[in-house]
Amino acid sequence: MTVSLLVPSSLVREAEDKREATRKIGYVARAATVFRADRLTVFPDAEGERRWGGGFVETVLRYAATPPYLRKEAWGRRDELEYAGILPPLLASSQTGSGSDGPGSTRQGIVTEVGPDGRVRVNCGMQHPISLGVPPGMEVTEGERVTVRISSREPVRAKLVETPLPGFSVERADLEEALGREDAGVRIATSRFGENLTTSRIGTLAGRVRSEGTTVAFGAPERGLPAMLDGVSVEDVAPEGQRGGGDAVPAESESSDGGDSSRIDVESDAPNRFDLWLNTVPNQGSEVVRTEEAMFASLACLTLPE
Structure with a gap:
């Protein structure tokens, strides 16, 4: 089972400075580590980028994923890593063996x-x-x-x-390429326009993720996935500035919203599209659910054990 996470190159578009951008990326890396993601892909969203784009996001993520004892040799000094010292420790653990210093x-x-x-x-x-x-x-x-x-x-x-390295790998790829991988599993888009995740759906969806693996994509501040994708229509767009995190539901599931026009038209079975659109924070109490917060909320549900 492979867990892949997709974040846009516009991930830190709202950051006021490099320090804040670095901190935000650190929380994304923490989410990937906590929920044992295998791969974290940065996909292009050039229209949404501002001061710091995909190259910056990828570099900081790669640095964060590098064990501290290798960082000096692997990275040296780079402008993108000016505030790398504020990144939270990941402490990635292997699936097998004991702690990082123990025998085996x-x-x-x-x-x-x-x-x-x-x-x-x-x-x-x-x-x-x-x-x-x-x-x-x-x-x-x-x-x-x-x-x-x-x-x-x-x-x-x-x-x-030849066992996999602890933690996750980082790469840059087009969204179509990332969704078309053989190990993509259940392809999930997170959006406030997606189907609300409910307790009755968690068991079935988490079971599919456990057996098939998953690829979960997240949007950027003030710029959700629908705005980044061609061919996805949202008939009733929420007021500007109101944004949130979300997930997807199985394409074969019947919508529980009674035909709500605010739902996304899902193009199922297409190799470069998502299988599911899901809102994992259906009753959010804040007008803003940040990308890193949506990652924790989504993955906590999708990776539940039996």
Whole structure:
């Protein structure tokens, strides 16, 4: 099961300065980590961007997803990371193994040197880079991120393994490309115009997510997903400035709104469109539900266990 999250390049369009933009991105990274997202994709929304666009958002997200012990080597000094010190710690845990320092734990490393003898040197936060053999059939290159399983720290005993890295990966891709992936699972758009998420729907929807995986997309401040997509109509648009977070409902489900004209026309079964539109904050008490808040609200429901 793969959990992919999609956020627009206009994510921090309302931020007053770089510090506030960095803080907001940090909360998005926290949401992805808390709910064990596998991938966080930044899709283009050039019309909605202001001072900081997709390159800034992607860089800060990648930095946040990098373990602290690798950040200096991996990133050095960059203008986009001026306020990286305020990012909240992610403390991403592996699906297997013990804590980050215990025997049998896995850690992320960076290959610093590839030798001719089937061995590589890897910086994985130990006192010095360690020399490791490359397993048969595994290919690594200098600068590549790898997973290291540590069985002992004194003396150091470790090996390269092909298990997924803890935390999430970050990429930039068009929305159509992200929705068309083979592992996209249930493709969900969040919007205040979507079907209200109710207790009766959570069980079925969460079950589909557990079995099929999911791709969940979120909008930007004052600019929801309908405004970013061609071919999606909203017949009754809410007053300007009123915005909120939301989700989607199974396309095969019958709408419970009795034909409310404020609902979105869902183009189901199209490879570049969503299966579901859902409002996960149906009774919001604030005129504004920020993107990062909508992420926590949505993922808390969609990832519920049986």
